[in-house]
Amino acid sequence: MSTNTANAADPNPTKVTKVSHAPAGVPQYVLDYAPLVHLYSKELYNPANIASQLENTRPQISYKDVAVASTPLTLDNMDQLNKLGTHGGLDVFLTSKVDITTNPKWLNGVIPDASGKTNGVTSCAIIVNDHGSGNVDVYYMYFYAFNWGGVVLGDQLGDHVGDWEHNMIRYKNGVPQYVWFSQHGNGEAFQYRVLKKDKDGKRVSHSAFITTLLPPLSPNRFFLNPPHSPAPPLPPSPQLARPDHSLQPIVYSANGSHGNYATPGIHDHTFPNLNLSVPFLLTDKTDAGPLWDPTLAAYYYLYDAVKDTYTPYDPATPSAWLHYKGRWGDAQYPDSDKRQKQLAGNRKFVGGPTGPWDKQLNRKNVCPDNGLPCILRDDLGP
Template sequence: MPPFFVYSFSILWLCSTFVLSDPRFSRRADQIPQFIRDFAPLVFLDKNEKYFPSDIAKHIENTTPFINKTAINPPPSVTVENLDSLNQYNVNETKVYLTLKEPVENNPTFLLGTQPDENGKTVDATSCVVIVTDRGDGTVDAFYMYFYSFDKGNIVLSQELGDHIGDWEHTMVRFKNGSPEALWLSQHAYGQAFSYGAMKKQGDRAIIYSAIGTHANYATAGDHDHTIPGVTLSAGLLVDHTSDGKLWDP
């Protein structure tokens, strides 16, 4: 698990719906402009998906902080509200990170996430946060961040590659004076940009397709080569698959 894992959580919760005790985290979801809510993308998960969007707080509760492959002793109680307290352990070259309390080989059930209900909601699970950046001159970027506890990689030459714990994906929508103009889809180490008008929609909301296992985001259903970032091959070694499965309304 990369050392920036802890840092990522600290930043991304700034715009969550939770109230944090630290006054630096006073920005709330009720301050997000209405157009960012109105144009929030919808996500189709693959028909055969097994690892669904996950509750961020529950994921943290099932982890413990380590330094140099050794658990901190005694282990501090880590929650969404106090996660930034772990930064005290980042001294010189020392980096603290979170790892699972239970071995991943045991397939702990929380890694499966929460399946969206008939309304597209992950009930009792906060699995998405929003970061809003005002660029000035009427330009606003909204980053819709999607969290999955487990990422299952692709099969390459009969080997499964890329599995990892803790998976952030995102869609960025650029607004101009409250109207969506463009959209960016995260895909592994890269991604794709589209004009908003080019996207398939449900009403005014863009439709996103999440690849089975890897959760990379695409504009269409089907197979998507990602062997070489930025290059689409007719028959690559690494191929994502998307389909019209469960609809998730983050």
């Protein structure tokens, strides 16, 4: 375990810095401002071991098993799957070895302990992209073995094996400016200063947090597409005589779908870029359930976008898996499969997700470029 020195640009240089299992070289601000995630209190599918996904699946193309050159398949040789098929690995699916409708235990993941750690499993990848001139984007990638899609008009839809979600924090000279919350096919971006913080640093109690007091906000609620632009000055942080978690933004992970939200409660996401507190069709629920600190069991990497390389801060950390282009779960079951159901063209079981490489790790704006406006919110409303 190592304690890194504080970054010179830290707005609160006298605070007690966070102690973690991060390897040497990881910038201290990556830890000091790392998100803390409240899982849903009744969550069935908790953070899971990234490597175990390979142990419980086998690669398939077009619903047929495919042989790999090097066995067993591990995070160290997973990129070999890109040589299979005719699409550079894009048509490869990691398919469960057992029928997932039998609810195998490996889908459930691990509930964090009282310290916030997922003991015995590595459930997060933290990827640092240094753009130069003090501009750094840090991606906190969260892995779950299964996604429960939810119920729409009485039908369960959108389930899939494997689930990658993330927060991205944009830093300027070691100071957080904006935070991206991934949610399904899109998400939300906020100014860092408006987010709830774990002010008193208590992790054992699921409700032991209070919001950081903020100065008056700008009357302009939204800001559009400023690449690496500075945010208003951060408020001074309290001085604590213990490891300081008061700078860490609080994230609420939705029940089953693991969409990331800045507030607890009901989040209807039927309409793009608009989350409503009144349920309509597509609804997520969040609350202050078990608190997860993803930094305590994570892989750490420095990403070079020009070379498309991931350099682990710890040389023993596997990195080949980050180049895998295929899916982290089963392909969408055909309509002829008795497990499959549909509603208005939507299926109960859909294909598994792609991995971190496909999350626009070198994005210009805080939001991914998906054709929707990039709204940088300066309040926690919808």
